[in-house]
Amino acid sequence: MFMxxxxxxxxxxGQLLLGLINGAFYAMLSLxxxxxxxxxxxxxxxxxxxxxxxxxxxWMLLNYIGIGYFPALILxxxxxxxxxxxLEKTIISRLYKLDHLYGLLLTFGxxxxxxxxxxxxxxxxxxxxxxxAALQGAMDLGFMFMPIYRGWVVLAAAVVCLxxxxxxxxxxxxxTLRAATENAPLVQAFGVNVxxxxxxxxxxxxxxxxxxxxxxxxxxxVNPNMGTNFINTVFAVVVIGGMGSILGSIVTGFALGxxxxxxxxxxxxxxxxxxxxxxxxxxxxRPRGLFGKAA
Amino acid sequence: MLEIKDLNxxxxxxxxxxxxxxxxxxxxxxxxxxxxxxxxxxxxxSIMGLVPRREGHVKFKGAETIGMMPNQIAxxxxxxxxEERGIxxxxxxxxxxxLPPIVAPGGLxxxxxxxxxxxxxxxxxxxxxxxxxxxxxxxxxxxxxxxxGAKMLLLDEPTEGLAPVIxxxxxxxxxxxxxxxxxxxxxxxNFRFAATVADRHYVMEHGKIVDMxxxxxxxxxxxxxxxxxxx
Numbered sequence: 001m002f003m004x005x006x007x008x009x010x011x012x013x014g015q016l017l018l019g020l021i022n023g024a025f026y027a028m029l030s031l032x033x034x035x036x037x038x039x040x041x042x043x044x045x046x047x048x049x050x051x052x053x054x055x056x057x058x059w060m061l062l063n064y065i066g067i068g069y070f071p072a073l074i075l076x077x078x079x080x081x082x083x084x085x086x087l088e089k090t091i092i093s094r095l096y097k098l099d100h101l102y103g104l105l106l107t108f109g110x111x112x113x114x115x116x117x118x119x120x121x122x123x124x125x126x127x128x129x130x131x132x133a134a135l136q137g138a139m140d141l142g143f144m145f146m147p148i149y150r151g152w153v154v155l156a157a158a159v160v161c162l163x164x165x166x167x168x169x170x171x172x173x174x175x176t177l178r179a180a181t182e183n184a185p186l187v188q189a190f191g192v193n194v195x196x197x198x199x200x201x202x203x204x205x206x207x208x209x210x211x212x213x214x215x216x217x218x219x220x221x222v223n224p225n226m227g228t229n230f231i232n233t234v235f236a237v238v239v240i241g242g243m244g245s246i247l248g249s250i251v252t253g254f255a256l257g258x259x260x261x262x263x264x265x266x267x268x269x270x271x272x273x274x275x276x277x278x279x280x281x282x283x284x285x286r287p288r289g290l291f292g293k294a295a
Numbered sequence: 296m297l298e299i300k301d302l303n304x305x306x307x308x309x310x311x312x313x314x315x316x317x318x319x320x321x322x323x324x325x326x327x328x329x330x331x332x333x334x335x336x337x338x339x340x341s342i343m344g345l346v347p348r349r350e351g352h353v354k355f356k357g358a359e360t361i362g363m364m365p366n367q368i369a370x371x372x373x374x375x376x377x378e379e380r381g382i383x384x385x386x387x388x389x390x391x392x393x394l395p396p397i398v399a400p401g402g403l404x405x406x407x408x409x410x411x412x413x414x415x416x417x418x419x420x421x422x423x424x425x426x427x428x429x430x431x432x433x434x435x436x437x438x439x440x441x442x443x444g445a446k447m448l449l450l451d452e453p454t455e456g457l458a459p460v461i462x463x464x465x466x467x468x469x470x471x472x473x474x475x476x477x478x479x480x481x482x483x484x485n486f487r488f489a490a491t492v493a494d495r496h497y498v499m500e501h502g503k504i505v506d507m508x509x510x511x512x513x514x515x516x517x518x519x520x521x522x523x524x525x526x
Binding site: 191 | 343344345364365366368369370374375377381383384385386390393394395396398440443
């Protein structure tokens with residue numbers, strides 16, 4: 001067995017891969033948070049609960065009507081995204097004229113309600129979701145064995161993140177979104193239906209979270225707390241990357257997953273806190289985050 | 296084309312417009328003159344629906360717009376070039392130019408806009424609109440609304456803080472778009488500039504229109520105007 005820095009190679013690469021996978025979820029979740037924060041000026045605390053809903057909807061599709069993993073990857077984000085649009089239209093949109101804090105409180109409350117409902121219906125011990133047959137097994141990469149599903153998660157997450165980035169930075173819809181983030185009244189005065197754009201943005205951010213939830217379902221068990229486990233770290237990622245920065249949240253998400261994975265190898269005791277240590281250092285040296293723009 | 300009657304507007308508790316009355320005929324260039332704080336910019340924003348609260352009548356092509364959202368007003372064919380220019384720093388120059396949606400046929404093509412403002416063509420690849428000079432930003436702010444097909448343009452102090460040569464270029468542009476059948480409502484502090492482009496001038500004081508002077512009679516009304524504007 002070969003060694004790197006006194007660590008067995010397979011262990012190191014195994015933790016790196018785990019880190020990349022966690023990073024993939026951080027990236028998808030913080031990306032949605034960044035997009036929503038940019039447009040709605042709301043810190044969406046319900047993000048973790050809606051991620052969890054994505055996993056549950058995939059589970060329900062499979063167990064109640066026999067719809068499998070791949071269709072669920074499309075359907076669950078659509079269903080949960082539509083639910084997000086409903087939330088935005090009926091409740092969240094009433095808060096835009098108030099302080100940030102109210103949006104934070106409301107979405108935090110929403111996440112408690114949503115998680116409570118699922119705990120009530122399905123318990124908190126977790127439901128199994130099998131890896132689809134096409135993605136089972138492992139590949140021998142020479143230096144390590146990689147479970148195919150894990151490789152797929154990293155790949156799918158990277159593609160979705162890049163596609164989101166491209167839509168925002170390279171299309172005319174994205175230009176309208178960026179402009180509305182800067183000066184919504186003026187964009188509306190040019191004839192753009194900004195309230196509708198805001199609703200769709202929220203729906204899109206939520207769909208991203210639900211997509212991540214479906215990807216997560218076969219890895220972690222489908223349980224009502226799965227969002228909460230992620231979301232604390234994800235908020236740290238958003239702070240480190242810089243509030244509202246698209247590229248920042250993608251890069252920071254993946255990078256911090258890897259940092260966490262490496263810490264597990266070299267100093268396991270710190271693996272749960274390392275992200276927050278990085279956050280403290282970044283806040284002390286660059287209060288706007290690594291990719292944040294000066295106001 | 297634009298008929299404003301008893302227009303009142305508020306920002307929170309402060310009552311800014313106290314019954315503004317004036318009209319703009321199709322094809323005219325009309326200015327709003329007045330001191331700082333007279334309510335000129337608020338009038339522009341009220342026409343566009345950009346104030347928190349407004350009452351009265353704003354009729355555009357005979358249709359009441361007072362109850363409409365800003366995006367609906369824009370779709371009906373009014374476009375604004377705001378006082379602060381409103382160039383977006385997170386958009387490139389080209390993206391800024393292409394941002395306002397087309398609301399009607401008959402707008403200028405991008406090539407025609409570049410002919411009016413050759414500087415913009417040279418700077419089209421600039422990644423952040425706010426990297427342009429003040430004059431270039433003003434050209435961009437005017438250029439992008441010429442594309443939309445809106446025939447009623449609200450230009451809020453387009454010459455503010457610009458070098459004389461650029462002021463002349465903007466003056467030429469206003470005359471050119473007037474020839475093309477656009478209607479312009481112009482807010483100006485600089486009535487010498489206004490006199491070179493406008494058909495009529497309305498004078499505002501304390502949130503009301505206090506006088507109307509046709510451009511031809513401007514010379515004979517100089518004393519009065521100096522008194523209004525305090526220059």
